[in-house]
Amino acid sequence: MSVHEAGARTPFLTLPELRLAGGHLSWPEKTAGADTLTVDGLSLTMRRAEDGRLGPMPWSPGDAGQAATPHVALAAGPAPWSAVLGKLLLRKAKIQVEDHAIHEPARLELTPVDLTVEGVSSQAGASFPFTLAAALSAGGQIKAEGKVSALPALGLEAKLAVSDLPVATAQPYVHDWARVDIRDGRLAVEGDLTYSASDGLAVSGKGEVRALAVAEQGGDTPLVSWESLGVDHYDYRQSANELRISQITVAAPYLRLQVAANQTTNFNHLMVARAAPVPSASAPASVPASPPVVSVGRVVVAGGKADYGDASLPLPFSAHITNLQGEVAALTTTATSSSRLALRGQVGDFGQVTVQGRLVPFDPGRNTHVNLLFRNVEFPELSPYTVKFAGRRIAQGRLDVDLHYEVDGGRLDGTNRVVIRDIKLGDRVDVPGALDLPLDLAIALLKDDEGKINVDLPVSGNINDPHFDIGSVIRAAAADLLTNLVTAPFRALAALFDGADADTLDHIDFAPGRADLAPPEQEKIVHLAQALGARPHLALGIPGVVAPDADKARLQRDALDARMAxxxxxxxxxxxxxxxxxxxxxxxxxxxQLPALRQSFTRTPEGPPASTAKTLPAPAAVSAPALDEPGYVAALRRRIAKTEPVDDQALAALAQARAAAVVTALKQRLPALDEKRIAVRPAVTAQVGEDRLIPLKLDATSAGE
Known part of the structure; x- marks a missing residue:
């Protein structure tokens, strides 16, 4: 038997053989049935037309198929007939599905298809055990086993197993949105499947995609690949519109990212622009279904690799990352909670990259905190970037970079901490827009005796601003740093010698009222003298300094103590x-005023208990008042010290004495120091620091000024 679509020569349904065995009919019981119904060699072709309609469907031909079938209420009457079938056998069937609603028509063939259904009945609520085995002509097996019910509504409970299914089967659908070719990949899925009219579809189980390889369309070089991607457990509920995945494990993934000369990436041109569908004038507007909420407990990566290239620079750049491993935890498409990042990998032969933090994957501007660390990266490989920035190649050096970025509500605040070791500049390259700075001087000021340079570059901005560019922000911060460096070299000088503190070398601290150098300040003098010796064009301006209130109070106390001694x-x-x-x-x-002050430090001791006091002699019953003599003497000293005469001339003398102490100490450490390189400046006032010390701020200038 064959069935044709109207006007078509090729049948869409062919039944070479159909056998019914053990049939029976009973009256007036109104029962009918058979032992077995066997269908051998069935061939069925289904097609989705360009307008999305499924066919052929001879039971709803033409436009009539679009009309809703009215529900007919059956009047109460005699009991209906009942039917039973002991077993339904579908053997060696072939099912072909053609999809013409996509740009590149797809064709899927299942053969052979074997289906067994037992205990088929028209009784409401009855369920029928079944087994299904099907093979795809392109490779792969589909097996299912369970039970199905038909009345009063369709229901299904089954165990499903898909093995060795080629991922390339989905190629025509992928071409609709990306210009890529699926070169390899096999899908395996195991799960429990249920369906009911009230709860819809529910599937749970595990799955794996092995040996995936995706290349650019028409190319052979992989774009994305992996050895395996395993889903530990998944749970989909249509009623909740939710898909939950416990863990995804990706073994040996690979990614190739290339930046073109116009600063677009290889992923930009891969995406296919899709026009919005034009609604039919006759068809009512439909509300698109919401995508399911997807959550993933964590994604584990092991043995990953990546290749990065940038052709937008004056010199081409490339980097190879290997041994990438780690995890991304707590992923969700709801964009309300952060996912945790913990990844690390190898850059080049001996470099390392580490990524840690958290972010909202589908809304990174909401709440992102990410640390990106590079360790021991070969600096000459980054010459393309230094040429674009400053017009110089890097001949030698290694780089450590610690990037910390926080984004909250679109506001970015970040720090870029860079450590460069053993850097040597290479040739100059004329590049339009590159900075014109004396990099040799900047590096000389920054590099310490171990060949290291430490640089901090803070960045900030609004990532929601379409004009915001993090690369431009970082370059601007670096330009500001280098520009300021050549005129304010104290931080660089601190890096010249071990033990020098970059935050304190630019000032000498004095105790209030004192002009002598404490041991920590003497150490600073040592480092400053070494810097002056190593930098013959550097000069220091040394002003006198005084903190009037603190210095006067200390001078008054010292004067009183001296008078009393x-x-x-x-x-x-x-x-x-x-x-x-x-x-x-x-x-x-x-x-x-003296009696009141003395009385405030006099205490009357508590007497003995009343019972004891009655038996003691009168003199012993009450103790004499006691004076807190140390506290009283300290109070007298504080009050009287404020009356000690200390005039402005004494404060000015103290300020100049401090400047002279610094000059004398420098000359003792560096006897050959030219006096023209030390300038004593007029006294200035200063505030007492949190450490209760008074800083004398040094001024670094050129010796030629």
């Missing part, structure tokens, strides 16, 4: 100090 001589006891200070207090502040 001279007056008491060998009788510098606590009692002697009290008597001396009481006399001076009465003289300067008035004797009438």
């Amino acid at each position: 001279q007056a008491l001589g060998d009788h510098y006891t606590l009692e002697g100090q009290r008597q001396f200070l009481e006399a001076l207090f009465s003289e300067r502040l008035g004797a009438d």
